[in-house]
Amino acid sequence: MKTFTPSKFLYGACYYHEYNQVPRLDKDFELMEEGGLSVLRVGESVWSLWEPSDGVFNLEWLQPILDKAEKQGISIIIGTPTYAIPPWLASKHPELIAQRKAGQPIAYGHRQNVDYSNPLFLTYAERVIRKIVERYKDHPSIIGWQVDNEPGLELFHNPHAFAEFKEYVKAKYKTIENLNHEWGLVYWSHQISNWEDIWLPEGNTDPTYDLDWRTFQSQLTTKYIGWQADIVREIVPAKHFVTTCIDLGRVGSDDNEISKKLDLTSVNVYYSPQDGLMHPQPEKIQGGTPWTARHSGPGLVYLLANMARGLKQENFLVTETNATMLGHPPNSGMFPPYPGQLEQVAVALISRGAEMVEYWHWHTIPFGHESYWGGILGHNLQPGRTYESFKEISATLSKLGPRALGLTPVSEVAMLISAQSRWAMEFQPALRTEASGAPLGDKESYRKFLNTFSDLFYTSDLHVQFFAEDQLPSDPAELVRTHPVFCIPGYYIANEDVLKYAVEYARAGGHLIVTPRTGYANPKGTINTDVMPGVMREALGVHYNEFSHLTMPLGVKGFKENNAGATHWVDGLIIDDATVLATYDHPFFKDFPAVTTKEFGRGRATYIGTLPNYELSKGISHWVRSLITKRELPQSDSQSVRTNSAITKDGKTLHFIFNWGWDKARVKLPFAATSLRNDSKVKGFELDAWSFEVIEQE
Structure with missing residues (x-):
């Protein structure tokens, strides 16, 4: 794998001149130059333009765009077009269309509807990839290649x-007897006597089968992306990087494993704008949040950025993010950002390690499925408010200069992330939701665990660095030195060695924080039969024998915050030798503590037995902060003001202070500092609505 270090911050958009009904290359590049654009992604969505019929290639259409970019000093990332197959290929080989159930292919007319594990498809994909890459590999504007898109x-x-899945199962379990035992197939008379008896996944109800099925499917995706990356690397100059555009948490992917096949991480960051960026969040947003976000609040931007950086424990690129409204179709998200919000989000991403921000996309398209997914230019292609915001962000980047590159975000909290736990909770959801007034399992359960506990720390300006199991330092004491808090939220499919690691982390002096569902099942997907929390019981000083969903929030007493509450779930904690920090205000649940803690070794272990609401999160996180750090931060009485920090390449500390709301807010500094926005000494300042400041601590 190669390392790519940009010489300047990359700022731009995805550009599709081929979608214009009237040519306007000169006008677009004039606006790009005026707006300070420095990078474009091109070419990834138009296989039918590259290869209009089988074996007939049209490779020259991109040349004028790349030449124009070179002339203006704009860098180019070319995408391979394999995620949207042309009609001629679907007609010639209908067997390549992906099936969501056996014998039920996806009707043609969308995208990402091909089975990319099929060797025949790979033959066609390799042919078009090689044609494109060979044609443009030496163009001086190109800095990198994106293989496929959002796999x-x-x-x-x-x-x-x-058939491949059955071979995977045979190789893993060796014998039918072992498979019957490990999958627990005595239940419901599912024991098999022949490998061919393994049933189709769409009829499956066994969680262990499903975990193997999801693992197998994720390996298909990882193998496919690695295969494309190897083809491109074979052809292009060594200075070019290879990446893909990751939409975090897709059903067929393990993002950490995919990232191992790439030179650097690139992700999409879509969020809820307008009131969806307020902090704290309103109790209810009418009509919900845009469907792309699944969650709201500025903490979501930080969650996605921190997840992105955690994939390779390196800084990353943002290949797509909101420019304006998000529509798929028009009733799903007509929320153009308020003035200032685009700039806030761009700077927030930079503060967490982004070294490129690209908007999707330059033009708003007048046709097709995404015609209401807004770009920097609207349907009339005239510069408007979004374009002016784009220019303002470019001016801010110029002021930040090289300090925007190579930042190391300050992260007090290490947080474990688990693709297997996500898959398990999608199959057997831990939490409940409603559809048409009826309760059902919430397939977003694992995301809600991550969102809730990431937001918990965000309320007190504590920030998160994500780790997969295989990324944790070998010595828990090393993690203590770099991260004084280790949180393990919803770690349902749990490796016992990782749980023991967490215990040793607390013993070595760290603050371990455990939540519901952590440790409840083993890597096979079967339930642990120990008294929970199993191997962590001694460290935590609690155990439980039962748990409950909640039909309504419960009040919680113990922290000073009014309206502190519990949502979704309660673990029925029983005290061994822990200290109770908070209890439920309820006739039955009052007998179970909501939050406990215990000093253990040189550290401590805390159990949060529910999913806390904002006020309870604030109480817990303030308490956590009081135990772990004396680091001084900018101060404000306004709840809408949040701060995070990063270390520059030359060791300076930058603080990024945001006002996520409408009311002006005063900020006081407990240290001498210089504003990087106006190059002046500051002791305090006022933040307007939806604004920010970046300061360098002296």
Whole structure:
């Protein structure tokens, strides 16, 4: 793998001149130059333009765009077009269309509808990839290549994929007797006597089968992205990087494993704008949040950025993010950001390690499925408020200069992330939701655990660095030195060695924080039969025998915050030798503590037995902060003001202070500092609505 270090911050958009009904290359590049754009992604969505019929290639259409970019000093990332297959390929080989159930192919007319594990598809994909890469590999504007786009949208039920899955199962379990035992197939008379008896996944109800199925499917995606990356690397100059555009948490992907195949991480960051960026969040936003976000609040931007940086424990690129409204179709998200919000989000991403921000996209398209997904220019292609915001962000980047690159975000909290736990909670959801007034399992359960506990720390300006199991330092004491808090939220599919690691982390002096569902099942997907929390019981000083969903929030007493509450879930904690910090205000649940803590070794272990609301999160996180750090931060009485910090390449500390709300807010500094926005000494300042400041601590 190669390391790519940009010489300047990359700022731009995805550009599709081929979608214009009237040519306007000169006008677009004039506006790009005026707006300070420095990078474009091109070419990834138009296989039918690259290869209009089988074996007939049209490779020259991109040349004028790249030449124009070179003339203006704009860098180019070219995408391979394999995620949207042309009609001629679908017609010639209908067997390549992905099946969501056996024998039920996806009707043609969308994208990402091909089974990319099929060797025949790979033959066609390799042909077009090689043609494009060979044609443009030496163009001086190019800095990198994006292979495919947002992989992992589908789980393939095609016959050859299911046959491969059975071979995967044979290789893993060796004997039918072992498979019957490990999957628990005595239940409901599911024991098999022949490998061919393994049933189709769409009829499966066994969680262990499903975990193997999801693992297998994720490996198909990882293998596919690695295969494309290897083809491109074979052809292009060594200075070019290879990446893909990751939409975090897709059903067919393990993002950490995909990232191992790439030179650097690139992600999409879509969020809820307008009131969806307020902090704290309103109790209820009418009509919900845009469907792309699944969550709201500025903490979501930080969650996604921190997840992105955690994929390789390195800084990352943002290949797509909101320019304005998000529509798929028009009733799903017509929320153009308020003035100032685009700039806030761009700077927030930079503060957490982004070294490129690209908007999707330059033009708002007048046709097709995404015609209401807004770009920097609207349908009339005239510069408007979004374009002016784009220019303002470019001016801010100029002021930040090289200090915007190579930042190391300050992260007090290490947080474990688990693709297997996400898959398990999608199959057997831990939490409940409603659809048409009826309760059902919430397939977003694992995301809600991550959102809730990431937001908990965000309320007190504590920030998170994510780690997968295989990324944790070998010595828990090393993690204590770098991260005084280690939180393990919703770690349902739990490796016992990782749980023991967490215990040793607390013993070595760290603050371990555990939540519901952590440790409840093993890596096979079967339930642990120990008294929970199993191997962590001694460190935590509690145990439980039962748990409950909540039909309504419960009040919680113990922290000073009014309206502190519990949501979704209660673990029925029983005290061994821990200290109770908070209890439920309820006739029955009052007998179970909500939050406990215990000093253990040189550190402590805390159990949060519910999903806390904002006020309870604030109480817990303020308490956590009081135990771990004396680091001084900018201060404000306004709840809408949040701060995070980063270390520059030359060791200076930058503080990024945001006002996520409408009311002006005063900020006081407990140290001498210089504003990087106006190059002046500051002791305090006022933040307008939806604004920010970046200061360098002296």
